[in-house]
Amino acid sequence: MITIFFRNLVRDLMRQPLRTILTLSGVIWGTFSVILLIAFGESVGKAQTKRFHGMGYGIVLMFPSQTTLPYKGFQKGKPIRITPEQVEDIPDKVSDIEIISPEFVRSCRMRYERREFLNTVRGINPPFELMRNIIPAKGRFINPLDMKEKRRVCLIGDVLATDLFSTSDPMGKSIFIEGVPFTVIGIMAKKLQNSNYNGNRDERCAFMPWTTYSALYGDKYVSNIIFRPLDFNRSAEVTQGIKNHLSKLIGFDPQDPDAIFVWDTLEMEKSFQTFFIAFNIFLGVIGSFTLLVGGVGVASIMMVVVEERGREIGVKLAVGARRRTILFQFFIESLTIMLIGGLVGFAFSGAVVRLVQTMPEAVTQFVGTPQISPLVAVSSISILLLIGTVSGFIPARNAASTNPITALRK
Amino acid sequence: MIKFNKIKKIYHMGTQSLEALSGVSLQIAAGEFVTVMGPSGSGKSTLMNIIGCLDTPTDGEYFLEGKNVAGLTFDQLASIRNKMMGFVFQNFNLLPYATAWENIELPMLFNGKNARNRKERITELLNEVGLLKWKEHRPSELSGGQQQRIALARALANDPPIILADAPTGNLDSKSGVEIIELLSRLWKKGHTIIMVTHDDRLASHSQRIIHLFDGREAD
Structure with a gap:
């Protein structure tokens, strides 16, 4: 019975091979689009997030600036x-x-033998490594002993290393x-970084203990603060806590919006992710x-098929087929x-x-590696099944409601 | 076996309505060979469709083996058609893409007969209509008479008590027509109830009784 059913199914599909192939091509193309759009949407999102993490993961940057509100007798415009x-x-x-970590930044000439470049020096402390994803490919990062002894x-x-050496x-x-003279104790592993602040991207920077930096260049005040909260969801509260603390210490209105400029990458990443979810849904909808x-192509062809095979349906009903047999x-x-179209797609x-x-990698660093x-x-199969069910059901219901008397008279 | 009590059938076509049958009462006993005759538009086909449970009456009662058919669902009627009725049509109505074998097999697929029983039955039927050699041929490769014999074999597939033949010889040459009538007569002798529509008086003479229809009524 099942064999007969499938033999007939194959025969019905092969009866008009060109028509079946053309109908199939619509489904193939549709499935192809849905899958590729969703896959690429996902991978582009991941690639961009990864590049965003190139600057750091779970970090908030605070840049001291000037007050814009008067506070306890101080005029506005007081530098922080x-x-x-x-x-x-x-x-x-x-x-x-x-x-x-505190962070000092300045531009310096860096020389090895006869090669010299103007690049950025960052004076920082050991945890900076984790916050900014500066992974040593060789050697090590700055350690507490370097800090204590103000070692040079x-x-x-990595790019600076190649430039110089x-x-x-x-x-x-x-x-x-x-x-x-400074001794090179480590080389940063190559990384993708699409965001940055103050100076060159990390690939062209030299990182040294801030103690060395401040002793050498005499800087007393940091360019910026960088920290990572324990709970990523509470970054805004922690930032405000730091502001409140510093306002008492230094003297500025804790509600002053511009005294300390804040770049909360966690907030940014949240909107980033929301954007990519929306983007993926959008792509999925286009694909769908x-x-x-x-x-619709399948449904309309099947309507024609049902019309063409009215006599067949009539005969089957006359010899005792039930409506749901025809529907099925x-x-x-x-x-x-x-x-079949879905499979090929x-x-x-x-x-x-x-x-x-x-x-x-030149390609994949932008689009990511789709998979x-x-x-x-799951999403493309469910879209396929949903559309397949609807476009199969409409003509099938039409077939099942054939009036056998008129169908047989044709 | 079949009892019509004031059966009416009205077709609505837009604003117009057409009374195809206007109160037909008749009885057909089991094992009868009845011919229905009448000019075109007299309601012969409608009568056959209602007897065959392909169509339902607008009004009146239809008792099939004492059971009122009115009020049965489409699928219940489908089951009656499958087990009790064998249809033979003027234009054969064979499935063009299926072989003779598959055409005969069709009614059996709808009542779940197993493959071995089906095979035996089809072979038996093909022998009976003398077309065993032609089992793998498609309708387009068969003559009209052969096609109608295949159609008759299909009608007999589930061994139904009633054979409904709506102008079975209408599209056939006289020699093939005679063959079909002889087959029907043979079936009648085996105990089937035969109800046939025809315009041909000579064919009608094979039957026991003739019902004349005129304008949706039984003519006296």
Whole structure:
């Protein structure tokens, strides 16, 4: 019985091969679009988030500026000055901070043998490594002993390393920063970074202990503070806590919006993620519309098929077929077209995804490496089934409601 | 076996309504061979459709083996058609893409006969209509007479008590027509109830009784 059913199904589909293939192509294209749009939407989102994490993960940046409100007898326009000791003291006064670092920034000439470049120097403390994702590919980051002894050591960005040393190994060599020799103790691993502040991106920076920095250049006040809250969802409260603490210490209105400029990457990442979710839904909807067009193609062809095969339906009803037998027959026929199309579309998009995965990094750093993840598979299969069911049901119901008497008279 | 009590059938076409049957009462006993005759538009086909449970009357009662057919659902009627009725049409109504074998098999697929029983039955029927050699042929490869014999075999697939033949020889040459009538007569002798529509008096003479219809009524 089942064999007869499927034999007839195949025969019915093969009866008009060109028509079946054309109908299929609509579904194939639709499935292809849905899967690729969702897969690429997901991977672009991931790639951008990864690049965003290149600057750091879970961090808030605070840049001291000038007051814009008068406070306790001070006119507005008072510059805010914060020392690195005050910064390192903050976690004792304000709760819920995981790690914090002061940061000094300036441009310096850096020289090794005859190569010299003007790049950024950052004076920081050891936790900076984790906050800013500065992973040593070789050697190590600044450690507490470097801090304590104000050692003239530095970790350099990968591009800076190549610029200065070309192919030779920089580890343990001395470079001159504004004429002062520094030992290279580490080289940063290559990373993607799409956001930055104050100076060059990390790939061209030299990182040194802030104690060394401030002793060497005489800077007393930090360029900015960088910290990571314990609970990423409470970054805004923690930031306000730090502001309140510093306002008492330094003297500015804690509600002053501009005394300390805040860049909360956590807030930004939240809106970033919301944006990408919306973006993916948008892409999914566009893809679904394409698939819907394929589904409409199936439905309309099946309507024609039902019309053409009116006599067949009439005969079957006359010899005792029940309405749902007819309904089932045509429903399965439409669904088969949808599923075959879906399968082929899946295969095609899988091939494209595989192709992109093998592409050079120049491409994949922007679009990411798309993959047919469970999310992509589940959403595209459910879209396919939904559209398949609707576009199969309408003609099938039409077939099942055939009046056998008029159908037989044709 | 079949009892009509003042059966009416009214077709509505837009604002107009057409009374195809206006109160037909008749009885057909089991094992009868009845011919229905009448000019076109007299309601012969409507009468056949109602007897065959393809159509339901607008008014009146139809008792099939003492059971009132009115009020049965479409699927219940489908089951009656499947088990009790064998249809033979003027234009054969064979499935064009299916072989003779598959056409005969069709009614059996709708009552769940198993494959071995189906095979036996189809072979038996093909033998009976003398077309076993032609089992793998499609209708377009068969002559009109052969097609009608396949259609008759299909009608007999589930061994229904009633055979409804609506102008079965209308599209056939006289020789093939005679063959079909002889087959029907043979079935009648085996105990089937035969109800046939025809315009041909000579064919009607094979039957026991002739019902004349005129304008949706039984003519006296």
